[in-house]
Amino acid sequence: MLTYNDSVARGGIAEPVNGSWQGKDIISVEQFTKSDLDQLFEVTARMKRIKEMNGSTDILRGKILANLFYEASTRTDASFSIAMKRLGGEVHNIVGVQFSSVSKGETLADTVRVLSGYTDVLVLRHPQQGAAATAAQAIHAQCRLTGSGPVPLINAGDGVGEHPTQALLDMYTIVQKFNRIDGLTVAMVGDLKHGRTVHSLARLLSFYSGVKLILIAPPSLQMPPDLLEELRRRGVETKLADSIEEVSHEADVWYITRVQKERFDSEDAYRSVQGSYSVNAETVSRMRSEAIIMHPLPRVGEISEDVDSLPQAVYFEQAVNGMYVRMAILAGVLGRW
Incomplete structure (x- = not known):
């Protein structure tokens, strides 16, 4: 190919x-x-x-x-x-x-x-x-x-x-909420290895100045090293974190992704990282009040339904966009x- x-x-x-x-x-x-x-x-x-x-x-x-x-x-x-x-x-x-x-x-x-x-x-x-x-x-x-x-x-x-059109609608959603991309801090959470949506979005974000990426994933699902190096060459500040809690007040945009079961060779390998991260109302309470929470959907437990009615939740609006x-x-x- x-x-x-x-x-x-x-x-x-x-x-x-x-x-x-x-x-x-x-x-x-x-x-x-x-x-x-x-x-x-x-x-x-x-x-x-x-x-x-x-x-x-x-x-x-x-x-x-x-x-x-x-x-x-x-x-x-x-x-x-x-x-x-x-x-x-x-x-x-x-x-x-x-x-x-x-x-x-x-x-x-x-x-x-x-x-x-x-x-x-x-x-x-x-x-x-x-x-x-x-x-x-x-x-x-x-x-x-x-x-x-x-x-x-x-x-x-x-x-x-x-997944270029997903990244374009993600960028449109962010612009609608902040009226800018420059200077934003975006936290990407979950399956960053297999997630084509985060790969495309990270590249688009690199077009803008002062953007910082916080990458939160299990070690086996972290952003591919070649893409990480590419982003750094483009001047994107990147930070790797082990948990949402340690950086909960740092991000303007939270981009949550599911662990992609269909990309694993075995059920055991999937289960070893399934449910690594979860966002609920208590998690959101520690985030910036003006932050937004995005998800390319479908979700499979990584965002609980008690988040849906919170003002930070924009993932359904994102889908309509x-x-x-x-x-x-x-x-x-x-x-x-």
């Missing part, structure tokens, strides 16, 4: 956005700049107003999205589908690929080559890191062969690699900004 750097080297795949979203694949957060994020968030706010005032628009009438999910999803699948429908487009979902020709041995490349001929944009989730770049390469090859226009591919999570951000992304890559 291709890495982000491999895909850039081959040209045309995952190229930098640089203010022009039309026809672009969205593979990695490395494609963006701060100005790209500012631009996206302006359009996102406009999409939110459209939904609140009218419910929908028809700017993507006649366009079709294919959701191709090789892994389970609730929010990402639903928010992309509903985002497309609110923009006037149509959706074809392939969720549970055991019911598709994948079960017969069809390759990812063959699947996306065919789907790109049917649709205008594809969203892919896959368990293997680099799968999105590999799929985009296959689509580009098919488009060159047939002489057809670009069919953008959006990475909805590739194994332990990246995903629809607005994905409306903006779909309109952008399809040239309807």
Whole structure:
């Protein structure tokens, strides 16, 4: 499977956005700049107003999205589908690929080559890191062969690699709450080794000045060393901590993640770190009053329900923001900004 750097080297795949979203694949957060994020968030706010005032628009009438999910999803699948429908487009979902020709041995490349001929944009989730770049390469090859226009591919999570649209909605949520990113302290808690959401978010945060990351995880689930070194080279101050309690009053943003059972080789290995951290109302009482608590969801016990009604809890609002951000992304890559 291709890495982000491999895909850039081959040209045309995952190229930098640089203010022009039309026809672009969205593979990695490395494609963006701060100005790209500012631009996206302006359009996102406009999409939110459209939904609140009218419910929908028809700017993507006649366009079709294919959701191709090789892994389970609730929010990402639903928010992309509903985002497309609110923009006037149509959706074809392939969720549970055991019911598709994948079960017969069809390759990812063959699947996306065919789907790109049917649709205008594809969203892919896959368990293997680099799968999105590999799929985009296959689509580009098919488009060159047939002489057809670009069919953008959006990475909805590739194994332990990246989840760029989740990171974008996370950043949008933080900006909505603080009106800035510069100078914030963000605590990331849980499975930082396998968590593609934290990998992408940490890279986006590195675009800003004065950002500090506090990384709280069991030693076996700490942030990958190469990513940690990359963040430090970019000037991000990082601090490793063993518990939430020892740094409870330091963070502006608490980004809680679940331990990803599906990434472990054995049940015993998972159980050895399951439940390492838990946030409840008592935990929150020791945090800054203006802090926010985020989670990419689903949660499996790491945030108790007594937190849900507290003003610091923004994870359900965060999930809803995903629809607005994905409306903006779909309109952008399809040239309807």
